[in-house]
Amino acid sequence: NAGVTQTPKFQVLKTGQSMTLQCAQDMNHNSMYWYRQDPGMGLRLIYYSASEGTTDKGEVPNGYNVSRLNKREFSLRLESAAPSQTSVYFCASSQELYQPQHFGDGTRLSIL
Amino acid sequence: EDQVTQSPEALRLQEGESSSLNCSYTVSGLRGLFWYRQDPGKGPEFLFTLYSAGEEKEKERLKATLTKKESFLHITAPKPEDSATYLCAVRTYNNNDMRFGAGTRLTVKP
Numbered sequence: 001n002a003g004v005t006q007t008p009k010f011q012v013l014k015t016g017q018s019m020t021l022q023c024a025q026d027m028n029h030n031s032m033y034w035y036r037q038d039p040g041m042g043l044r045l046i047y048y049s050a051s052e053g054t055t056d057k058g059e060v061p062n063g064y065n066v067s068r069l070n071k072r073e074f075s076l077r078l079e080s081a082a083p084s085q086t087s088v089y090f091c092a093s094s095q096e097l098y099q100p101q102h103f104g105d106g107t108r109l110s111i112l
Numbered sequence: 113e114d115q116v117t118q119s120p121e122a123l124r125l126q127e128g129e130s131s132s133l134n135c136s137y138t139v140s141g142l143r144g145l146f147w148y149r150q151d152p153g154k155g156p157e158f159l160f161t162l163y164s165a166g167e168e169k170e171k172e173r174l175k176a177t178l179t180k181k182e183s184f185l186h187i188t189a190p191k192p193e194d195s196a197t198y199l200c201a202v203r204t205y206n207n208n209d210m211r212f213g214a215g216t217r218l219t220v221k222p
Contacts, residue, residue: 042212059209090155098203098210103155
């Protein structure tokens, strides 16, 4: 019963470095999401994928790119990391768009 | 602009002391309101979805209600294991988006 698996769990980057966060779900869900969570601000949607082959911007997409590799996997890429991208990143999935979402346990990313 | 506000930011209760958490929203057309529970170091865990004013959902000691402007999460006779951060989120017709509140951090003391 893995559910939603995110890798890595922790990462420290230097400003300007690039990185890809990986997410995989084993529930045969159609929709997947990437959020960031910052203290006092709640979760904010970065990108989402309603179904395999589609991706769309959320509330805060600048500085990020995504790839829906197949039905199971949805990756988030930071091309040139900035300190403002220090955050906890959560991946989620749902059967259809915006039905109740299942979340992974997050990637804690620090950018120095 | 769509906004979701949760209050209080933090709530400390004694075991057995019932209370309510509030989620108020100003959105252009509600498509659904979601409640989640989040434990430290973990991702949010789904609790309830509410779609229309007057709707209520219950699960163990938790009961969620919805009006046209706000939702309440009522906690009856809480136990220490109910300690967590409770998040609400709304989906609106304005954007194909999900907006979360900042959460209420609940601590239940034995």
